[in-house]
Amino acid sequence: EPEVTQTPSHQVTQMGQEVILRCVPISNHLYFYWYRQILGQKVEFLVSFYNNEISEKSEIFDDQFSVERPDGSNFTLKIRSTKLEDSAMYFCASSWGDWGYGYTFGSGTRLTVV
Amino acid sequence: TQLLEQSPQFLSIQEGENLTVYCNSSSVFSSLQWYRQEPGEGPVLLVTVVTGGEVKKLKRLTFQFGDARKDSSLHITAAQPGDTGLYLCAGARRGGSYIPTFGRGTSLIVHP
Numbered sequence: 001e002p003e004v005t006q007t008p009s010h011q012v013t014q015m016g017q018e019v020i021l022r023c024v025p026i027s028n029h030l031y032f033y034w035y036r037q038i039l040g041q042k043v044e045f046l047v048s049f050y051n052n053e054i055s056e057k058s059e060i061f062d063d064q065f066s067v068e069r070p071d072g073s074n075f076t077l078k079i080r081s082t083k084l085e086d087s088a089m090y091f092c093a094s095s096w097g098d099w100g101y102g103y104t105f106g107s108g109t110r111l112t113v114v
Numbered sequence: 115t116q117l118l119e120q121s122p123q124f125l126s127i128q129e130g131e132n133l134t135v136y137c138n139s140s141s142v143f144s145s146l147q148w149y150r151q152e153p154g155e156g157p158v159l160l161v162t163v164v165t166g167g168e169v170k171k172l173k174r175l176t177f178q179f180g181d182a183r184k185d186s187s188l189h190i191t192a193a194q195p196g197d198t199g200l201y202l203c204a205g206a207r208r209g210g211s212y213i214p215t216f217g218r219g220t221s222l223i224v225h226p
Binding site for chain 1: 147149154155156157158159162202204213214215216217218219
């Protein structure tokens with residue numbers, strides 16, 4: 001069964017450093033998303049991406065965050081200057097159609113900012 | 115932002131028991147989905163419900179969407195240890211953003 005692949009599975013970074021989280025969505029999917037889940041809290045939407053541009057973003061997705069699909073297969077989330085409160089599991093998801101089709105999530109990247 | 119309230123927050127039962135978990139909101143949803151998440155993993159889609167009153171079955175799991183499309187339930191018959199996990203509902207509000215909001219989930223533990 002097709003999978004969404006995320007790398008790395010765990011990243012530790014110092015506060016103020018830039019991090020790039022990588023995702024390879026399912027190949028025929030058209031919609032791409034990033035979510036995060038702070039330990040013990042609910043899954044929160046960050047951003048959606050369709051047709052090579054951001055289609056929607058949440059209040060969490062401020063100027064420190066950016067997304068890119070550089071080569072038609074990878075989908076990346078960059079955090080420019082990490083803060084302690086950015087520590088969380090970051091999930092990439094993709095879908096063939098919009099919300100009604102359901103998302104396939106990756107296994108996540110655990111980001112720890114120290 | 116619509117709120118999805120899930121109850122109970124925690125559930126610990128013995129193998130073979132039946133259980134129901136609930137997902138409620140004051141908002142009307144165009145569709146609602148249930149996911150199951152295991153520790154350290156991403157959510158895995160179980161089902162999408164779209165029509166008010168709709169009932170869907172997935173082996174021992176029965177999902178129902180409320181007639182008013184504001185709530186949903188998940189019933190598990192004869193629970194097994196493999197059902198252990200965090201059950202999340204997520205809904206997209208009718209007339210609003212199609213981006214879904216997730217509930218906090220029900221953490222289920224099934225003891226052998």
